[in-house]
Amino acid sequence: xxxxxxxxxxxxxxxxxxxxxxxxxxxxxxxxxxxxxxxxxxxxxxxxxxxxxxxxxxxxxxxxxxxxxxxxxxxxxxxxxxxxxxxxxxxxxxxxxxxxxxxxxxxxxxxxxxxxxxxxxxxxxxxxxxxxxxxxxxxxxxxxxxxxxxxxxxxxxxxxxxxxxxxxxxxxxxxxxxxxxxxxxxxxxxxxxxxxxxxxxxxxxxxxxxxxxxxxxxxxxxxxxxxxxxxxxxxxxxxxxxxxxxxxxxxxxxxxxxxxxxxxxxxxxxxxxxxxxxxxxxxxxxxxxxxxxxxxxxxxxxxxxxxxxxxxxxxxxxxxxxxxxxxxxxxxxxxxxxxxxxxxxxxxxxxxxxxxxxxxxxxxxxxxxxxxxxxxxxxxxxxxxxxxxxxxxxxxxxxxxxxxxxxxxxx
Ligand SMILES: [Zn+2]
Ligand SMILES: [Zn+2]
Numbered sequence: 001x002x003x004x005x006x007x008x009x010x011x012x013x014x015x016x017x018x019x020x021x022x023x024x025x026x027x028x029x030x031x032x033x034x035x036x037x038x039x040x041x042x043x044x045x046x047x048x049x050x051x052x053x054x055x056x057x058x059x060x061x062x063x064x065x066x067x068x069x070x071x072x073x074x075x076x077x078x079x080x081x082x083x084x085x086x087x088x089x090x091x092x093x094x095x096x097x098x099x100x101x102x103x104x105x106x107x108x109x110x111x112x113x114x115x116x117x118x119x120x121x122x123x124x125x126x127x128x129x130x131x132x133x134x135x136x137x138x139x140x141x142x143x144x145x146x147x148x149x150x151x152x153x154x155x156x157x158x159x160x161x162x163x164x165x166x167x168x169x170x171x172x173x174x175x176x177x178x179x180x181x182x183x184x185x186x187x188x189x190x191x192x193x194x195x196x197x198x199x200x201x202x203x204x205x206x207x208x209x210x211x212x213x214x215x216x217x218x219x220x221x222x223x224x225x226x227x228x229x230x231x232x233x234x235x236x237x238x239x240x241x242x243x244x245x246x247x248x249x250x251x252x253x254x255x256x257x258x259x260x261x262x263x264x265x266x267x268x269x270x271x272x273x274x275x276x277x278x279x280x281x282x283x284x285x286x287x288x289x290x291x292x293x294x295x296x297x298x299x300x301x302x303x304x305x306x307x308x309x310x311x312x313x314x315x316x317x318x319x320x321x322x323x324x325x326x327x328x329x330x331x332x333x334x335x336x337x338x339x340x341x342x343x344x345x346x347x348x349x350x351x352x353x354x355x356x357x358x359x360x361x362x363x364x365x366x367x368x369x370x371x372x373x374x375x376x377x378x379x380x381x382x383x384x385x386x387x388x389x390x391x392x393x394x395x396x397x398x399x400x401x402x403x404x405x406x407x408x409x410x411x
Pocket of ligand 1: 016017018019020021061062063064065066067068
């Protein structure tokens with residue numbers, strides 16, 4: 001079949017608007033809209049058949065019902081739905097009713113058409129052009145700030161606001177604060193007497209202490225903290241802090257001054273948590289942060305049961321230096337983690353002083369090394385351990401993370 005014969009066959013299915021007619025040949029010839037393509041093919045067909053010209057009524061189109069002639073109205077709906085949302089870039093998506101898609105696909109396969117374009121693609125492009133003109137914003141297929149979904153069947157527009165990410169480091173000065181919020185163990189987040197109907201096991205988390213001013217500043221629906229690892233609840237995070245990326249969910253504002261935000265977080269977290277914000281980030285940075293095997297430096301206070309001389313203590317520490325430790329999942333976390341053996345290296349360990357018969361120790365460990373068990377031995381589940389080498393009971397009285405060095409910083 002040549003093109004004119006194909007047009008003849010297509011028109012045989014029913015009234016077809018110029019958009020839909022042109023779209024069956026959408027990938028042939030450049031610099032034309034499908035409507036222009038459709039009109040030209042219709043006229044060429046009419047001249048070939050020597051028939052009078054008939055301009056079709058778009059709403060009687062058997063495929064789109066005139067939807068492709070209403071792109072300006074759709075664009076106006078999109079702009080209205082985006083009112084009050086700050087964005088620079090956008091993307092249009094279309095939910096096409098199954099019957100519409102099946103109609104055009106039937107013709108593609110009946111006539112073995114080689115160059116058709118789907119309805120969805122034309123709708124996205126044409127409404128996108130119109131939204132650009134109305135709003136002065138640009139379409140971005142890769143990383144749009146907002147996505148507008150046209151629901152053709154329901155005649156509605158759904159707006160999805162993509163998250164904003166920023167990076168920084170946090171410090172935790174107070175023990176007893178988890179990194180992220182935990183659901184109440186009794187009610188699993190539903191709210192009960194135990195948790196004072198908050199649904200939370202702990203009143204605050206690092207995530208919430210940072211997140212509250214963030215949600216306010218971005219007029220957002222939520223803020224998720226992605227940390228480079230996490231410290232125990234009872235450990236402080238000191239030194240230069242722990243790298244994190246914060247994901248701001250559904251932000252209605254995006255142009256936030258990070259320096260002012262940092263000051264506001266530090267003011268509202270009242271010395272319990274502090275941040276230094278380093279700049280804007282993206283989802284890729286979250287992934288590299290999560291997969292990063294950061295070395296951690298800890299400052300711990302160790303208590304030994306029974307008398308040990310300072311020399312004995314230091315000699316025992318030396319036997320752990322550079323050694324790979326085999327650790328079965330610690331008893332204290334075995335209720336939520338699978339029982340496995342992990343091997344992690346003690347990169348450095350040394351005694352830095354004493355306090356009331358206790359020892360200050362600094363340990364640099366590979367990511368994932370369990371420090372409390374390195375000292376206590378966890379009933380033989382961690383080997384070797386300080387307790388095992390000394391032949392005495394040993395325990396960590398307090399623990400602070402003083403440095404988190406990411407892979408980039410280790411190079
Ligand atoms: Zn149509
Ligand atoms: Zn509860």
